[in-house]
Amino acid sequence: MSTPFGLREVREAYRRAGRWLHRTPVLTSRCLDQLAGRQLFFKAENLQKTGSFKARGACNAVFIEKEINPASPGVVTHSTGNHGQAVAYAAKCAGLPCSVVVPRDTPKVKCSAIEEYGAELVFCEPSPRSRKETCAEIASKTGRTIIHPYDDYRVMTGQGTIALELLEEVPDLDAILVPISGGGMTSGIAITARGMQPACRVFPVEPAGKFLEKSLRSQERLWPNPPQFLDTIADAIRTQQVGDLTFPILCEFAQHQVFTVTDQQMIEGMRLTFERMKMVVEAASGAAVYAALHQLEQVTPPPQKVGVILCGGNVDLDHLPWVNQMGLK
Numbered sequence: 310m311s312t313p314f315g316l317r318e319v320r321e322a323y324r325r326a327g328r329w330l331h332r333t334p335v336l337t338s339r340c341l342d343q344l345a346g347r348q349l350f351f352k353a354e355n356l357q358k359t360g361s362f363k364a365r366g367a368c369n370a371v372f373i374e375k376e377i378n379p380a381s382p383g384v385v386t387h388s389t390g391n392h393g394q395a396v397a398y399a400a401k402c403a404g405l406p407c408s409v410v411v412p413r414d415t416p417k418v419k420c421s422a423i424e425e426y427g428a429e430l431v432f433c434e435p436s437p438r439s440r441k442e443t444c445a446e447i448a449s450k451t452g453r454t455i456i457h458p459y460d461d462y463r464v465m466t467g468q469g470t471i472a473l474e475l476l477e478e479v480p481d482l483d484a485i486l487v488p489i490s491g492g493g494m495t496s497g498i499a500i501t502a503r504g505m506q507p508a509c510r511v512f513p514v515e516p517a518g519k520f521l522e523k524s525l526r527s528q529e530r531l532w533p534n535p536p537q538f539l540d541t542i543a544d545a546i547r548t549q550q551v552g553d554l555t556f557p558i559l560c561e562f563a564q565h566q567v568f569t570v571t572d573q574q575m576i577e578g579m580r581l582t583f584e585r586m587k588m589v590v591e592a593a594s595g596a597a598v599y600a601a602l603h604q605l606e607q608v609t610p611p612p613q614k615v616g617v618i619l620c621g622g623n624v625d626l627d628h629l630p631w632v633n634q635m636g637l638k
Contacts, residue, residue: 313462313558316504319469319497326368326467329402333357335478335616340585345602348614350482352475355590355622359394359422361545362471362494362620363458367395368402369467370456375403378454383407385453387433387440389544390419391621392458397428408453410443412436416544418625437536437548459493460552469497475616476505484612486568486600488593488620489513489521490546492555498618499562510612513559514568514600516541516575519549521559522567528560542572542630543592545621566608568600575599576630582619592630594619 336351354362367386374381383406386396393409400407407428411420412435424430433443448455457464471494476482485502487495492513499511515521518539524531532550539547551559570578572592579595581602582588590598601617 312500313554314466314469314500316501318466319473319501319504322369322466323470323473325372326365329358329368329399330364331357332474335475336586336588338586341581341602345605347605347612349601349617350475350479350615351586351617351619352471353588353619354471355588355594355619359391359398360621360623361391361395361591362468362618363391363395364398365470366461366464366467366493366497367392367399367456370461370463371396371399371403371405373463374454374456375405381405381454382451383453384456385444385447385451386410386456386458387444388458389547390415390423391545391623393428394419394422394426394623396456397423397426400428401426406453408447408451410440410447412440416623416625419623422623435538437538459491460554461493462554465493465497465555465558467497468494469501471618472498472501472505476502476509479614479616480506482506482509482614482616484510484512484605484608484614485616485618486512486514486597487618488543488546488597489515489519489551490548492551492559494618494620495563496555496558500558503562510564511562512564512566512568512600512608514570514597516543516546516596517569517571519569521551522565524556525560525563525565525567530556541592543575543596545591545593546596568604568607570596570599574603578602580631588619589622589624590619591621591624594621
């Protein structure tokens with residue numbers, strides 16, 4: 310395929326949006342290295358603006374909208390929470406009106422944050438179709454530009470700045486583990502890694518029931534339609550299908566070996582990060598941590614220097630999963 314963007318565009322995104330973002334730290338843990346049997350480098354996107362990596366893609370996309378259309382009537386998006394917060398934040402920085410469509414079951418902490426950034430919050434039914442249709446209806450009525458959570462090259466390019474920072478700091482990584490939902494972050498990281506360190510393999514980490522590996526290996530979209538959400542505690546990665554734009558990128562630039570993590574394993578990774586690294590991370594981040602500790606021996610040859618993307622930290626502290634399991638309030 311002809312690559313829709315490359316390292317040059319990722320560097321441009323970094324210059325465009327960098328002043329509105331944190332250059333997040335890369336953390337290490339001797340304890341977790343020992344448990345994994347290899348060196349792990351944790352990219353702390355839970356410390357990013359709005360509490361997740363999503364601010365990178367949102368800022369790039371929204372500021373491009375502002376550049377090409379100074380009189381823009383604003384932007385609209387649909388999201389399970391993190392992307393919604395990010396677009397609301399980016400729109401506030403750019404001085405643009407913003408509407409965010411979220412499923413009715415989106416965690417309250419994420420809904421509150423979206424409103425605090427000044428965006429209009431619109432609830433829809435908890436299905437991919439309802440999200441998409443409600444967003445399109447608002448765009449049609451208001452003329453606002455849709456900023457898709459992942460199927461948007463501007464968003465993917467912004468997410469690629471994660472790998473730009475990570476590989477500038479640790480240039481000899483031989484693998485990066487990325488929690489995957491629609492595939493925007495994985496696509497951006499995979500293209501950027503190919504441009505900076507071609508030997509670095511990018512592995513998606515999925516919740517149970519996504520079945521991404523089968524589709525990647527066959528190079529065909531094998532998911533049932535209509536699209537659906539997975540039943541997982543990781544609300545940030547519950548989209549079963551990756552995007553129409555991200556899928557061909559993943560087929561070419563990401564590894565076709567995918568690590569599948571159950572809810573219980575995500576909780577284990579999440580809790581271990583709390584305890585050993587003193588870092589508040591979401592269940593999706595816990596998935597990447599668990600895969601780094603327990604699943605890399607499945608890879609041939611096993612990587613020895615591994616980047617782990619801690620994708621977000623927007624956790625409802627009143628509903629920690631291990632507390633709920635203990636029957637405590």
